[in-house]
C-alpha cells in the first residue's frame with residue numbers, strides 16, 4: 001500500500017496535517033489545493049502536486065478529499081477539471097469532509113456510475129489528533145474500498161468504524177458535532193455565570209475536571225477561553241455549518257432539538273460578530289456579550 005500513489009484534495013487545517021502524516025509514514029502523496037501556496041510545505045516533505053482534482057485522480061488509485069463544506073465537496077467533484085472527469089473503473093474516492101448525507105449520496109452515485117468506488121469517511125477529532133494520527137474515522141459506502149483503505153485509516157486514525165450505506169458516516173458525524181456544539185455553549189454559559197457570580201473560572205475548570213463531566217475538550221479549551229485565546233483548531237464557521245446540517249437532519253427525522261437550535265443561534269451570532277475563522281470556542285465571546 002505504501003507504494004500506491006495516494007491523492008489528497010484540500011489542505012486546510014485538517015487536510016494538511018493528514019497528508020503530512022501519510023508522507024511521514026512512507027506513502028507517495030500527490031496533493032491539490034485551491035490555494036496552491038498551501039501545497040508548498042507538503043512538497044518540501046516529498047509530496048507531488050497535481051494541477052487539478054482530475055489530474056490527481058488520473059495519477060492515483062486512491063484519492064482523499066478534505067473540503068470545508070457541501071458546496072466545496074461538490075465543486076471539487078463536479079466542476080470542470082474535477083474528480084468526476086477522471087474517475088474510471090477501479091479508482092477509489094474517499095471523501096473525509098463533514099457534509100450532509102444527500103451531498104455524499106450525490107457524489108457516490110456520480111462516481112459509481114463511472115465505475116469508480118466511493119466511501120465517505122468524516123472524522124471526529126481536531127487539528128492535534130490529525131497531526132498525531134489519532135482521529136476517529138466514520139466510514140460508510142463501498143465496503144471493498146473501506147477494506148482497501150484500512151492501511152490509510154490506520155495511519156490517520158486510532159479507530160475506524162464501518163457504518164454501512166452511504167450517508168450513515170455523514171449522519172453519525174453530524175450527531176457527534178451537534179452534541180459538541182451544544183456542550184460548548186453550556187460550557188461557555190457556565191464560565192460566564194461563574195464569573196458574574198464572583199467565582200473563579202479556573203476553580204470551575206478544576207471542579208469540572210474532577211467529576212463525571214471531565215472531558216478533554218473542557219480541559220484543552222477552557223484555559224485558552226479564559227484568556228480569550230481562540231487559535232483555530234476547528235473553525236467556528238465549520239461548527240455552525242455542522243449545527244445547521246444536524247438541525248436539517250432533525251427536521252427530516254422530526255426530532256425536536258431545542259438545545260441544539262439555541263446553540264446554533266449562538267454560533268450564527270458569533271459569525272455575525274466576525275468570529276467565523278477563529279476556533280469554535282470563540283462562541284464564548286457571544287455568551288459574554290449577551291450576558292452584558
Ligand SMILES: NC(=O)c1ccc[n+]([C@@H]2O[C@H](COP(=O)([O-])OP(=O)(O)OC[C@H]3O[C@@H](n4cnc5c(N)ncnc54)[C@H](OP(=O)(O)O)[C@@H]3O)[C@@H](O)[C@H]2O)c1
Pocket residue numbers: 009010011012013014015033034035038066067068069071072075076096097098099123124125126127233234235238239
Ligand atoms: N478542524 C477540525 O477540527 C475538524 C475536525 C473534524 C472535521 N472537520 C471537517 O473537515 C473539513 C475540513 O476542515 P478544516 O478545519 O481543514 O477546514 P479549513 O482549514 O477551512 O480548510 C478547508 C479546505 O477546503 C478548501 N475549499 C473551501 N472551499 C473550496 C472550494 N469551493 N473549492 C475547493 N476547495 C475549497 C480550502 O481551500 P483553500 O485553502 O483554497 O481555502 C481548504 O483546503 C470540514 O468539513 C470540517 O467540518 C474539521
